[in-house]
Amino acid sequence: MTTHPTGTREDWLKARLDLLKAEKELTRRSDEMAQRRQALPWVKVDKAYRFETEDGPATLADLFRGRSQLLVYHYMFGPDYTAGCATCSTIADGFNGFAVHLAHHGVMLSAVSRAPLAKIQAYKKRMGWTFPWASSSGGDFNFDFNVSFTEAQQRDGGIEYNYQREPAWTAQGIGDTMTKRGEGPVAENADMTGTDVATYTRERPGMSAFVREDGVVYHTYSAFARGLDGLWGMYQWLDRAPLGRNESGTWWRRHDEYERQA
Structure with a gap:
């Protein structure tokens, strides 16, 4: 028998309507937070960062791929790693699906890591990902944005x-x-x-936002650690599941490792 409280449909509806008030308030607060993020002052990026991409050497401006905005996910994949971070991988599993929508809304999504490009490409192929992923190997980008x-x-x-x-x-x-x-x-x-x-x-996880206006690139926002929770798609679903995140240790794996684990 369940140890969780049970009740009638009327009991459930009353509790659900009370929760709905709180959810709506949280939604309004979330909208306010988004507006505050967008109201932060822009900081001009003066350093000439260089990256390696599947299309060859690139600047930070090149990572925009013609869009006006760029969202960078600082993916934990250091030069000495044999594979990308498993936790970052669960976040990145969602990138393929919404990157195309962002691109058609003037926003480019790209991962950036310090691992050499060859390592990144091999791992990207293993995971079946198609989103852009650049190597910042040998440069200051990760260090300057406080993720390496x-x-x-x-x-x-x-x-x-x-x-x-x-x-x-x-x-x-x-x-x-x-x-x-x-x-x-x-x-x-x-x-x-x-x-x-x-x-x-x-290496640490994070995300940074940039905008390009009149040929100038500006840094607009960065978030780290629990500030990335909203990007972790599976958590948004688990938070609505009956048992929630229900975590015990590192239960998640790279998506091609679950069957192997079983």
Whole structure:
């Protein structure tokens, strides 16, 4: 027998209407947050960033592919990874479907990682993805947008991620809240990329938005960590499922690994 509260259809409808009021308020708040994001001041991008793409060398302006806006997903795929981050992969699984709609609305979506282009292309083929994915290998782009860090920064406490400074690396990991003393989701994800926790966490997830106006590129917005929850399509569905996210450890896998796991 279920341990969850049960009731009549009338009980359910009363509770559902109460919840609807809260949901509508959340929707209004979400609309307000979107407007505040769009009202942030634009910052001119002066540095000449270079990328490698399937079409050859590219500038940041080239990544727009003729559109006026560019959304970059900072995909965790470091030079030493043997495969892309499994968590980033679950987010990226949704990109193929809506990238075409964004492109027809003047918005280009592209992933960017520090892994060499050959590694990216091989992994992209494995996953069956078609969205643009550029390599920033050898450049400053990831470092300047606070999603990649050096070993020295990690060791000396010089990492500023998600608008706050992290404690220096210790034997237990980068802060107990992040690594749970070297165990838990971060360590499991590191293992799935063929790296250790230190190497894995020198890359971080994030997204950045850019706009191009009169030939000038501006940075308009960036988000990291839990700020990316809204981009994680499966979470939006799980939040509406009867048992919610119902998480125990790193339950997700790359989409081609579930059958292998079973």
